[in-house]
Amino acid sequence: MTMNGSANAVELHGVVKKFGDVTAVNCIDLTIADGEFFSLLGPSGCGKTTILRMIAGFEFPTAGHLAVDGQKMGLTPPDQRPVNTVFQNYALFPHMTVLENVMFGLLMKKVPKDKAREAAKKVLDQVRLGALGERKSSQLSGGQQQRVALARALVNKPKVLLLDEPLGALDLKLRQEMQSELKSLHTEVGITFVYVTHDQEEALTMSDRIGVMSEGNLLQVDTPDRIYEHPTKRFVADFIGEINMLAATVADDGTVQLGSEQIKLDGLSPEVGQSFTLAIRPESIDLTGPDQGVEPGLNQISGTVTHRTYFGDAYSYDVETGGGVLSVRCDNRPDHQRFNEGDAVKVSWRPDSSSVLKD
Amino acid sequence: MAALDQSAAQADSRKGRLIATPAALYLLFFFMIPLGVIVTYSFATRTATGRTVLTGWNLSSYDKLFSELVLRIIWRSFWMASVTTILCLLVAYPFAYYLATRAPKVRNILLVLVMIPFWTNGLIRIFAIRFLLGSDGPASQLSENLGFGTFRILFTPTAVVIGMVYSFLTFMVLPLYVAIERMDWKLVEAARDLYAGGTVAFRKVTWPLTRSGVIAGSILVFVPSFGSYVVPEILGGAKTMLLGSYVARQFGAARNFPFGAALSVVLIAVMLIAVVINQRAEANRA
Numbered sequence: 190m191t192m193n194g195s196a197n198a199v200e201l202h203g204v205v206k207k208f209g210d211v212t213a214v215n216c217i218d219l220t221i222a223d224g225e226f227f228s229l230l231g232p233s234g235c236g237k238t239t240i241l242r243m244i245a246g247f248e249f250p251t252a253g254h255l256a257v258d259g260q261k262m263g264l265t266p267p268d269q270r271p272v273n274t275v276f277q278n279y280a281l282f283p284h285m286t287v288l289e290n291v292m293f294g295l296l297m298k299k300v301p302k303d304k305a306r307e308a309a310k311k312v313l314d315q316v317r318l319g320a321l322g323e324r325k326s327s328q329l330s331g332g333q334q335q336r337v338a339l340a341r342a343l344v345n346k347p348k349v350l351l352l353d354e355p356l357g358a359l360d361l362k363l364r365q366e367m368q369s370e371l372k373s374l375h376t377e378v379g380i381t382f383v384y385v386t387h388d389q390e391e392a393l394t395m396s397d398r399i400g401v402m403s404e405g406n407l408l409q410v411d412t413p414d415r416i417y418e419h420p421t422k423r424f425v426a427d428f429i430g431e432i433n434m435l436a437a438t439v440a441d442d443g444t445v446q447l448g449s450e451q452i453k454l455d456g457l458s459p460e461v462g463q464s465f466t467l468a469i470r471p472e473s474i475d476l477t478g479p480d481q482g483v484e485p486g487l488n489q490i491s492g493t494v495t496h497r498t499y500f501g502d503a504y505s506y507d508v509e510t511g512g513g514v515l516s517v518r519c520d521n522r523p524d525h526q527r528f529n530e531g532d533a534v535k536v537s538w539r540p541d542s543s544s545v546l547k548d
Numbered sequence: 549m550a551a552l553d554q555s556a557a558q559a560d561s562r563k564g565r566l567i568a569t570p571a572a573l574y575l576l577f578f579f580m581i582p583l584g585v586i587v588t589y590s591f592a593t594r595t596a597t598g599r600t601v602l603t604g605w606n607l608s609s610y611d612k613l614f615s616e617l618v619l620r621i622i623w624r625s626f627w628m629a630s631v632t633t634i635l636c637l638l639v640a641y642p643f644a645y646y647l648a649t650r651a652p653k654v655r656n657i658l659l660v661l662v663m664i665p666f667w668t669n670g671l672i673r674i675f676a677i678r679f680l681l682g683s684d685g686p687a688s689q690l691s692e693n694l695g696f697g698t699f700r701i702l703f704t705p706t707a708v709v710i711g712m713v714y715s716f717l718t719f720m721v722l723p724l725y726v727a728i729e730r731m732d733w734k735l736v737e738a739a740r741d742l743y744a745g746g747t748v749a750f751r752k753v754t755w756p757l758t759r760s761g762v763i764a765g766s767i768l769v770f771v772p773s774f775g776s777y778v779v780p781e782i783l784g785g786a787k788t789m790l791l792g793s794y795v796a797r798q799f800g801a802a803r804n805f806p807f808g809a810a811l812s813v814v815l816i817a818v819m820l821i822a823v824v825i826n827q828r829a830e831a832n833r834a
Binding site for chain 2: 345
């Protein structure tokens with residue numbers, strides 16, 4: 190247990206949470222660094238919100254323990270933890286004005302009233318709501334309520350800010366706007382953000398690191414690009430974006446047998462004869478004519494286009510190959526060579542742009 | 549287009565009026581007309597033989613309201629209704645809170661349990677309390693067996709308050725339950741998250757957000773307590789005459805209909821004031 194400033198913001202050690210017979214969170218170890226923007230990503234019911242609620246102190250682990258800012262939390266109630274929460278539907282106090290909402294935490298911490306008011310006004314300015322302090326929260330739009338909720342939490346300068354699907358109730362345009370605003374706010378205040386979402390795009394665009402969860406398990410913790418480009422589990426690959434998953438086996442000469450085709454794989458060396466799932470993103474694959482030359486060192490397989498879909502900014506092709514059907518996505522650039530259904534083609538990709546998946 | 553819209557709206561409102569007609573007629577005959585009679589009578593004259601004469605309108609019945617005896621009865625009724633309301637609130641709030649925080653299944657069972665006493669005649673239940681509180685009744689005997697001696701509370705204000713709390717408790721429980729049940733518990737969590745301890749969170753969030761239930765329940769208990777007739781008649785003594793009994797007496801033994809009517813008008817006025825206060829409070833919240 191470290192007491193200095195470089196302590197990890199949040200640590201979970203073997204944390205389990207059961208509700209009756211249901212295991213909501215299954216033995217999770219996780220360290221979130223000071224100042225990090227960390228996202229917990231997963232479908233609803235995967236346990237991500239339960240983890241957030243345990244950090245906040247609304248739930249207590251059934252087993253294991255967690256620490257905030259190097260302090261073991263144990264049964265510490267929420268009001269004595271150095272964290273604040275932005276709730277899913279904001280949970281603004283309807284019987285108070287915006288300013289009173291933002292001042293609440295400071296007044297509870299016995300900050301003198303005039304100082305609290307000053308600090309609250311400053312944070313409201315920061316979220317560009319300075320003029321609305323005297324309004325009741327019910328008189329605000331969704332986006333404004335969202336900002337008040339942020340201000341109400343940030344004004345307390347918590348060690349960790351917990352955000353529970355804070356953009357879920359906003360429409361698309363506003364959500365995208367708030368994403369970049371949240372990101373710059375994070376940089377500005379330097380507080381650790383723990384962000385719960387089921388929206389992969391939100392997680393990818395804002396986070397320093399993402400933890401992907403499913404059914405109470407933390408499947409992979411990594412940077413957004415690693416999570417997207419090199420998922421390690423079938424669920425992670427499938428949950429985020431589109432991906433080709435192909436059955437493969439390790440051939441005796443160290444190459445990979447993909448149906449009737451042989452390809453190369455970087456970095457990983459599974460045992461000979463072992464079968465696994467090879468994953469590759471549609472946009473990582475190049476499509477060329479059957480006679481066109483391909484850069485040496487790339488994996489290449491020939492196949493036939495069976496289906497083409499137009500997306501405006503891109504074309505998506507289904508290509509039948511000896512290794513299985515591959516979905517290929519090509520940007521619709523002026524120099525894009527368009528193929529038709531039935532055309533013979535060659536697909537190619539870099540050996541390091543595919544991933545090996547375990548269940 | 550606009551004409552079509554308009555005629556549709558007219559048809560709608562005509563249909564609406566049609567649906568409301570039975571209730572409107574019923575209230576007209578059995579509420580508005582009797583109310584008019586009472587107000588009229590309150591300005592009428594009582595003859596020496598106790599007949600009511602509908603000529604020579606005057607305010608003498610209202611003058612009598614300010615006699616010391618009447619003021620004392622009104623005051624006594626007022627504070628006993630207040631004590632009843634406060635006791636109901638103290639008993640009902642924790643229970644309603646408990647009720648509202650149970651799983652839906654348990655909640656429904658408890659709600660039915662709250663209603664069950666209403667399946668029995670209220671008069672009989674008050675007589676049961678009279679038996680229970682009697683000086684040789686079970687409560688007194690239990691107290692004696694435990695070494696505290698017998699007690700006499702029947703025919704005292706205490707007995708009346710006990711009876712009224714019992715009779716009107718449900719009117720407090722239900723609005724409180726509704727208010728607490730529909731409260732967003734995330735708000736309490738938010739308060740806890742913002743460094744409020746459990747008690748402070750209750751004071752700053754739960755209580756203000758359930759105040760509409762407190763006010764509604766208080767009115768629902770205060771109003772019938774203030775004019776209560778059955779409970780004080782059965783559990784109260786001769787010394788604790790309350791407004792309800794006093795009004796009844798004017799229409800009975802005393803045969804002073806105008807004065808009884810004037811007292812009733814006062815009761816109605818007090819209740820109206822209570823309702824207006826409630827609506828003001830609701831309007832302020834919104």
